[in-house]
Amino acid sequence: MIRARVVTAEHPEDLVLAFRRMGLAPSSLAALRESLPHTRLLLTGLGTQALHFLQRLQALSDAPAALPAWLAGEAGGRPGTGMLSGHAEQFRLLVDLARGGRDELPALSKAVAAALASGTAPPALVLGDKRFEWGASTYVMGVVNVTPDSFSDGGRFFDPEAAIAHGLALAEAGADLLDVGGESTRPGALPVSAEAEVARVVPVIEGLRARTSVPLSVDTTKAAVAREALRAGAHLINDVTGFGADADLPRVVAEAGAACCLMHIQGTPATMQQAPRYDDVIEDVLGFLEAAVARAEAAGVPRERILLDPGIGFGKTFEHNLFLLRRLNELRVLGLPLLVGTSRKGFLGRLAGGKPASERLAATLGSVASMAALGGADVVRVHDVAEARDALAVADAIRRSEDGGALYAR
Numbered sequence: 191m192i193r194a195r196v197v198t199a200e201h202p203e204d205l206v207l208a209f210r211r212m213g214l215a216p217s218s219l220a221a222l223r224e225s226l227p228h229t230r231l232l233l234t235g236l237g238t239q240a241l242h243f244l245q246r247l248q249a250l251s252d253a254p255a256a257l258p259a260w261l262a263g264e265a266g267g268r269p270g271t272g273m274l275s276g277h278a279e280q281f282r283l284l285v286d287l288a289r290g291g292r293d294e295l296p297a298l299s300k301a302v303a304a305a306l307a308s309g310t311a312p313p314a315l316v317l318g319d320k321r322f323e324w325g326a327s328t329y330v331m332g333v334v335n336v337t338p339d340s341f342s343d344g345g346r347f348f349d350p351e352a353a354i355a356h357g358l359a360l361a362e363a364g365a366d367l368l369d370v371g372g373e374s375t376r377p378g379a380l381p382v383s384a385e386a387e388v389a390r391v392v393p394v395i396e397g398l399r400a401r402t403s404v405p406l407s408v409d410t411t412k413a414a415v416a417r418e419a420l421r422a423g424a425h426l427i428n429d430v431t432g433f434g435a436d437a438d439l440p441r442v443v444a445e446a447g448a449a450c451c452l453m454h455i456q457g458t459p460a461t462m463q464q465a466p467r468y469d470d471v472i473e474d475v476l477g478f479l480e481a482a483v484a485r486a487e488a489a490g491v492p493r494e495r496i497l498l499d500p501g502i503g504f505g506k507t508f509e510h511n512l513f514l515l516r517r518l519n520e521l522r523v524l525g526l527p528l529l530v531g532t533s534r535k536g537f538l539g540r541l542a543g544g545k546p547a548s549e550r551l552a553a554t555l556g557s558v559a560s561m562a563a564l565g566g567a568d569v570v571r572v573h574d575v576a577e578a579r580d581a582l583a584v585a586d587a588i589r590r591s592e593d594g595g596a597l598y599a600r
Contacts, residue, residue, distance in 0.1 A: 192240060192297045193476060194231045194305035195520040197273075210598050229276065231305050233298075234473055236270040240294040244272060250287060257284055268469065274302070281306055308522040312568075313494045315527070317367065317405035317425040317449060322569075324527045328562045328582045331407065331529065331571040332360030334370045334398075336390040350390075354397035361404040363576040366569070367426070368402075370394050370419075371409035375430050375504070377463040377536075384414040391415065392422045399423030407451070413438035420446040426497075428529075430455055430504060432482030440489030449495040451529050452482040456505025466505045471513060472520050475500050479524060497527045497569065503535045511537045515557065518566030531571035532557040533578075551577060559585040 205228075209218075236244070243250075244260045258276025263269075274281070281302060288299035311325030322329060334357045336350070357368050372390030373382050387410060395406055399422065407426040408419040413436045416427045425448060432452040433440045443450045454475045456466050468474045479498050486496055500514050500521060511532075521528060532538060538553035539545050545553070551574055558578050561567040562585035572578040592598065 191477070191480070192233065192235045192237075192294065192301045193473070193523070194233050194274075194301040195472070195476070195523045196305055196308055197230050197232045197520065207592060207594065207598055211594070213597070229278070229281065229306070231274045231281075231302060232271070233274060233301070234268065234271050234470075236272065236298070237294045239292075240298045241270065241272070243288065243291065243295060243298070244274070247284070256280060257287075278306070304525065305523050307525060308519075310525075312525060312527050315449060315495065315497075319403050320366065320405050322366070322527075324568050327586050328558075328567060329366040329569045330364065330575055330578050330582065331531075331569050332357070332363070332365035332368050332575045333533065333571060333573045334360065334368055334394065335374075336370060336372045336394050337374045350393040350397065353394045354401070357394065357398045358402055360575045361398075361402045364579045365404060365575045367405040367407055368398065369407040369409050369428055369571060370398070370424070371428075372415070373410065375409070375459045377459065377503075379459040381460075384412045387412065387415045388418045392418050395419055395422040395424050411435040411439070413442045416442045416448075417446075420448055425449060426451060428499075429453065430459070430499075430501070432478060433485045434482065440486050440491060443486070444490035449497070450486060450491060451497040451499055452479060452486065453499035453504065454478045454482075454501035456501075459504075462505035466507055466510065468510065471506070471510050472517055475514065476521060476524065479521070483524065483526070493526070497529045498524060499529045499531065502530060502532050503537065508537050508540060511535075515561065515566065516564075518561065518564070527568040528566065529569040529571060530561060530567040532561075533570075533572040533574070554578070555581040558582060562586050563589055565589060 245262065247257045247260050250257060258274045258280040261273045263271035285299045285303045288295040314324065315322045334353055336353045360368060370391050372387040391408055395408065398406055405425045406423060407428045408416065408424045409428045410416055410419065411429050411431050416439055427443050427448055428451040429439060430453045432454060456462055483496055487493060498521065502511050502514060518528060533554045534547045534550045538550045538557060539547065542550060542553040554572065554574065555577055558570050558572065559581045561570060562582050570578060
């Protein structure tokens, strides 16, 4: 499959501020932004026809500069790769030229167009009484584990009343949604039966639904569990297998009109950390998530009701986790909101000198703030809601700041 992703780009907000400082009229900003060559796209999965088209770019126009520049990959990389660089008008012309071609060229056009649109916020999502405006701020999902063996707080909230009280406390602390889970997905965890999982999560969902309007998510891979959870009042199904474990789950979500979060995983929780390996972790995560979205849409789940999760710690090494977090924006080529969970995970403990899960709050907040400052996550999944909201308030405010003095005024 042909895929294009933005690998380097100026921050659009900073470019607008620089234009203001120069005293340029607001009406000229859009045209100037498009005239500056600040976009570079890494292309992968190119076949012979697409490569030939790109190699002949300069011959396809009377004015060679009207099309983006092409740099082909060499023998050391995966075949069918290369890079395009240019400004928006050049890319638009390429998209139009390729769209009218045959065989691989419409796929090339679609991939480049998707990459160019990746800076646009996805459509808003309504869950229950809450409207999520993606791109406006970073939202917080609070974790409610109803399990005896979760890596961080296993057993603390196994009693339904304790779990309900914990969820209400997280809602009071400012959680935008709550994620209830009845089966541990820590490395090495073994599955539990659907009956046991339903018995754990449904009373908690019913208790929370009766006492808070905060939207509820259920962390499950099973259609039988999802069906009962949605009947009890859940709004979203959070599947760590990306609809890869239970073929009936996408249909259950679609029939309920629910939303879903589809996560990347390599292997299963029982095996995922034994020897994770990738040639290109971004490429492989993108391919997995594209397939997951296709399964959801084929079952009738509207695209605008899908979130994606890169699966930090789910079949990744220490370095894979860091690389993914650094390059989250490359996943935006899929045009869907990103939910990312780093809270108290093992790679943070390693960075913090080997601290156990109970002592990883500061490291978690560092990861949360970094994602917000880089614009890499729309939702962060955390155990410590109040502290995460404070960190996000700072990071989001820094990212959105515009008052640099009178010369930066609109």
